[in-house]
Amino acid sequence: MVVPPPTMGPIPAMPVDWIAPLMTDIPPQTPPAHTPQSIETGIAKAALRSELRAARREHVAALDDATRGLLFMRPPAPLAALVPQGAIVGLYHATAHEAPAHSYARHWQELGHTVALPRLSDTPNEDVAEPVVEFAEWTDMFEESDLEPGPFKMRQPKADAAPAEPTVLFIPLLGFTAAGDRLGQGGGHYDRWLADHPDTVRIGMAWDVQLRDELPTEPHDQRLHAIVTPTRFYEV
Numbered sequence: 001m002v003v004p005p006p007t008m009g010p011i012p013a014m015p016v017d018w019i020a021p022l023m024t025d026i027p028p029q030t031p032p033a034h035t036p037q038s039i040e041t042g043i044a045k046a047a048l049r050s051e052l053r054a055a056r057r058e059h060v061a062a063l064d065d066a067t068r069g070l071l072f073m074r075p076p077a078p079l080a081a082l083v084p085q086g087a088i089v090g091l092y093h094a095t096a097h098e099a100p101a102h103s104y105a106r107h108w109q110e111l112g113h114t115v116a117l118p119r120l121s122d123t124p125n126e127d128v129a130e131p132v133v134e135f136a137e138w139t140d141m142f143e144e145s146d147l148e149p150g151p152f153k154m155r156q157p158k159a160d161a162a163p164a165e166p167t168v169l170f171i172p173l174l175g176f177t178a179a180g181d182r183l184g185q186g187g188g189h190y191d192r193w194l195a196d197h198p199d200t201v202r203i204g205m206a207w208d209v210q211l212r213d214e215l216p217t218e219p220h221d222q223r224l225h226a227i228v229t230p231t232r233f234y235e236v
């Protein structure tokens, strides 16, 4: 006996009047201000960070002390041109393998600029459990009496140092491209600060070995206007 295939009747109409009231209960979606990191990009950035940290460490270890002391002594002329009179210059208190920033700090101070360093507060950001970065004045570049130990084994301005918002910011890098893309420590500290201060002139300081043809980037990544190395000045 041949069983006829079941016939399908017309698809019943959606009970619109039943579903519509539910739909109106859903609040309108606003796009997130910051897109979460994709797993692939996060893994790629983490791998690059360890590769670049090793490259930086080996490069610095291969320099003799006398040479190291002579590098990053004075900004090259095209870089100095990016720092207008009256600029508040943000620098960093370099760790052993970062591009040294001490001579630049003295230089800008001698020219009459206010010099500021990052200071990490314990106040968590409203949506991320990370310390917030602010900048505060650094005046004693010789004795460092106005600095104290902060998170990540970094020295930072004491709590009573006056806040100072850089108009020109020098940023330590793990990696950079000639197009101004940068890779930092991964805390998002600079990315967040720069997103809130879009008019700041951003200058990366790095060793030549930190140059890459390309770096993974995300929409939140803040690009640099220029990068200075011991042998090159890249203006984007």
Ligand SMILES: Nc1nc2c(c(=O)[nH]1)N(C=O)[C@@H](CNc1ccc(C(=O)N[C@@H](CCC(=O)O)C(=O)O)cc1)CN2
Residues within 6 Å of the ligand: 053, 092, 093, 094, 095, 097, 098, 118, 120, 133, 152, 154, 172, 184, 185, 186, 187, 188, 189, 190
């Ligand atoms: N000198 C300096 N100051 C700085 C930074 C920096 O990169 N360098 N920052 C940049 O955002 C901010 C501090 N944020 C940081 C976030 C993460 C790590 C970090 O993961 N450090 C590694 C050691 C890295 C290394 O060996 O180079 C660690 O503690 O394991 C450091 C600083 C502000 N001040």
Ligand SMILES: Nc1ncnc2c1ncn2[C@@H]1O[C@H](COP(=O)(O)OP(=O)(O)OP(=O)(O)O)[C@@H](O)[C@H]1O
Residues within 6 Å of the ligand: 034, 035, 036, 037, 045, 128, 182, 183, 184, 185, 186, 187, 188, 189, 190, 191, 192, 195, 218, 220, 221
């Ligand atoms: N504007 C922002 N608001 C909230 N979170 C952010 C913002 N910018 C970056 N982040 C977060 O910070 C974390 C680190 O970002 P990323 O990996 O790009 O750091 P990075 O390139 O090493 O830069 P940084 O020097 O700023 O740490 C990521 O989880 C990222 O989602």
